[in-house]
Amino acid sequence: MDTEKMDKTPMYQYIVNDIKRKIESGELKPHDPLPTQIDLAKEYNTSEITSRRALSDLVQEGYVYRIRGKGSFIQENMRAAAGSKPIHTIYFAHQNQISNFNHPFFSEMFDGIKDVCEENGVAFHLWDIGQHYELPEDPDAGIILLTIADTFDLSRLTAWQKEGRKLVTVHFYYPHLGIPYVIVDNLTGGYLATQHLLSLGHRRIGVIITGNSILEINQEFTLRLQGYRLALSQHQIAFDPNLIAIMSGEGERLEMGFEGFKKLMALEDPPTAIFATSDYKAIGAMEAARSLGMKIPEDVSVMGYDDVKVSQYTYPSLSTVSQNTRKLGERAAEILLFELKDGDGQLLKDEVVPTLIHRESTGPAPR
Structure with missing residues (x-):
């Protein structure tokens, strides 16, 4: 493999361009794994800092996605190539629920979202939509939405769909609207x-x-x-x-x-x-x-x-x-970053399976 650099292009950009070329030629196909940043640095005879920068830029441009603990892979839905902007920020949108977020259901879910975001160079924040149902102004932001089933105005969900907002709901779900969701089973x-x-x-x-x-x-x-x-x-x-x-x-x-x-x-x-x-x-x-x-x-x-x-x-x-709500958060972020496809009518969904924990408060039935 010829990785010799003949011009004055920065090395990280040379790696980015070379990987894009391989994608466009079909040498690298959707979901193919990329070398680790250590191996990439050896392959291109450069530093790990440079290879890390190259991988980060490829993620930001929508050519590559990362899965925590597994590595970097070629993106199937080339947002950058298709002209659609990649997600740079994910917001967890809620309606005046912040006082409940110390419960492990939420704190562990936030850890899962944060892990995926950090792996892919994406910012993560909480966002209170308030009584006026106001989402962040950034139309390319990813939204993980927590609704309150008894009080939430479902017409807002329909309006956000028409605006093309990138939405995933968690905890509560609305399959009839076709909005992606992740729930615990x-x-x-x-x-x-x-x-x-x-x-x-x-x-x-x-x-x-x-x-x-x-x-x-x-x-x-x-x-x-x-x-x-x-x-x-x-x-x-x-x-x-x-x-x-x-x-x-x-x-x-x-x-x-x-x-x-x-x-x-x-x-x-x-x-x-x-x-x-x-x-x-x-x-x-x-x-x-x-x-x-x-x-x-x-x-x-x-x-x-x-x-x-x-x-x-x-x-x-x-x-x-x-x-297992850490996994719930991971899957919600992964759907936003890697699986949403413009114009695809298929409903994306996932259910996280809980785990039984046997301790001392349960024992054989008394005779």
């Missing part, structure tokens, strides 16, 4: 939590869930409840609505779990295990168990959901479900 999460308790011999499993009624439960909790019912049906266990404690209120609070647990334990035939659909409710349920003189997990098992930081330090440590 809450049905599988609810199934995993319930199956874990069933595998320990529990047959009376209570659920503490947030909502105003069985018909007024939000999207994510509804799916977790569906996963619970699916696991029961596979074990030929009839669904008993008396085992569902529905707790109303804003946000997830210990009090919901405390009151929900006492309500379930007051049944004539109480459950031997509790699946609380958030860790905060689960921790409240554990406090209620202690107040009733019950031992965990000897008398009753308690299962949470979310894997908040404190769950590993409770006594006993809380079994829970991790939503």
